Amino acid sequence: MSESPPPPPSWSITGMANNAVQFLRLPVIASSGLAVVASGLLYFKQNELIYPRNIPADARTNVPKPRQFGITNYEELQIPTPDGESLHALFIRPTRKGVASNVTVLMFHGNAGNIGHRIPIARVMQDVLGCNVFMLEYRGYGLSTGVPDEAGLKIDAQTALDYLRQRAETSNTKFVVYGQSLGGAVSINLVAENEDKGDIKGLILENTFLSIRKLIPTVFPPARYLARFCHQYWTSEEVLPKITKIPILFLSGLKDEIVPPSNMTQLFAICQSERKVWRTLPNGAHNDSVAEPGYFEHIHSFVKEEVVGDDQ
Ligand SMILES: *[C@@H]1O[C@H](CO)[C@@H](O)[C@H](O)[C@H]1NC(C)=O
Numbered sequence: 193m194s195e196s197p198p199p200p201p202s203w204s205i206t207g208m209a210n211n212a213v214q215f216l217r218l219p220v221i222a223s224s225g226l227a228v229v230a231s232g233l234l235y236f237k238q239n240e241l242i243y244p245r246n247i248p249a250d251a252r253t254n255v256p257k258p259r260q261f262g263i264t265n266y267e268e269l270q271i272p273t274p275d276g277e278s279l280h281a282l283f284i285r286p287t288r289k290g291v292a293s294n295v296t297v298l299m300f301h302g303n304a305g306n307i308g309h310r311i312p313i314a315r316v317m318q319d320v321l322g323c324n325v326f327m328l329e330y331r332g333y334g335l336s337t338g339v340p341d342e343a344g345l346k347i348d349a350q351t352a353l354d355y356l357r358q359r360a361e362t363s364n365t366k367f368v369v370y371g372q373s374l375g376g377a378v379s380i381n382l383v384a385e386n387e388d389k390g391d392i393k394g395l396i397l398e399n400t401f402l403s404i405r406k407l408i409p410t411v412f413p414p415a416r417y418l419a420r421f422c423h424q425y426w427t428s429e430e431v432l433p434k435i436t437k438i439p440i441l442f443l444s445g446l447k448d449e450i451v452p453p454s455n456m457t458q459l460f461a462i463c464q465s466e467r468k469v470w471r472t473l474p475n476g477a478h479n480d481s482v483a484e485p486g487y488f489e490h491i492h493s494f495v496k497e498e499v500v501g502d503d504q
């Protein structure tokens with residue numbers, strides 16, 4: 193695939209991303225300090241390691257609002273899950289027409305913080321693509337109820353997709369699923385489970401891992417001898433190859449210090465989708481790849497060429 197042409201002069205993706213990065217001070221995967229605190233209790237405390245929903249300390253109560261980032265056309269939602277939780281979510285409408293006016297991007301966040309911290313990403317996304325953006329806060333995060341675990345997050349992702357399928361405004365749009373880090377694992381699972389429905393038209397993966405078990409020895413070092421007791425699996429390397437038709441964009445920050453970029457290379461290698469696109473951010477680290485030049489250009493051309501295709 194070729195690079196996309198330069199964006200029209202009325203907007204600058206890189207400029208918007210630069211504005212966004214100043215709000216992205218939190219790690220997508222938080223590692224430092226945590227493992228030490230919890231090492232002895234890993235088996236019972238591993239959820240606190242893998243899902244650090246209290247980082248930063250006020251992440252359960254202080255969820256930034258779209259208005260703080262200049263977004264006015266949005267709805268704040270609480271969506272019930274079949275097992276009795278209530279998920280906080282944002283539905284953001286586009287401010288301009290773009291290549292993807294008939295697209296809804298479903299965003300799945302990394303393992304720290306809350307959706308409010310990612311609003312700058314949503315803002316650039318809807319501006320660059322002219323799409324709807326739906327941001328889901330997993331159970332136990334931000335203003336959602338409950339406690340996170342693998343089974344629960346899978347229910348949450350399905351709940352979000354089912355919500356968009358029945359919402360009048362989005363039921364006739366193409367869905368693009370976008371996940372960063374842990375959100376990549378959530379996305380892979382959701383897309384594999386729903387491929388046969390035909391309404392997911394694209395998957396975008398950023399800096400995600402092969403499986404949690406493979407991550408534990410290096411990302412949570414004090415826990416390395418306990419990896420075999422790990423009860424959170426997120427086996428993306430087993431699930432990803434089940435996706436065969438939906439186009440997939442791999443965005444890999446080559447300076448990722450937390451998930452080695454070779455995990456992304458390997459995921460790309462085992463991907464069986466008919467359409468897969470590999471793009472790197474040469475200076476992208478784990479939690480700032482989104483602010484690297486080219487990031488949103490790659491998303492723009494992927495959506496234009498692989499998702500919207502002939503019917504724009
Ligand atoms: C990324 O996270 C690390 C902590 O893991 C932090 O030190 C760094 O400042 C963060 N970078 C950005 C650009 O937010």
Ligand SMILES: *[C@@H]1O[C@H](CO)[C@@H](O)[C@H](O)[C@H]1NC(C)=O
Nearest residue numbers: 294295363364365366391503
């Ligand atoms: C939007 O996409 C859906 C699914 O591909 C399609 O059924 C619908 O006709 C499209 N709507 C418009 C306005 O293009």
Ligand SMILES: *[C@@H]1O[C@H](CO)[C@@H](O)[C@H](O)[C@H]1NC(C)=O
Nearest residue numbers: 402406407410452454455458
């Ligand atoms: C994936 O990342 C883990 C965690 O750092 C590492 O131990 C493993 O070797 C990596 N695997 C590949 C194939 O890159």
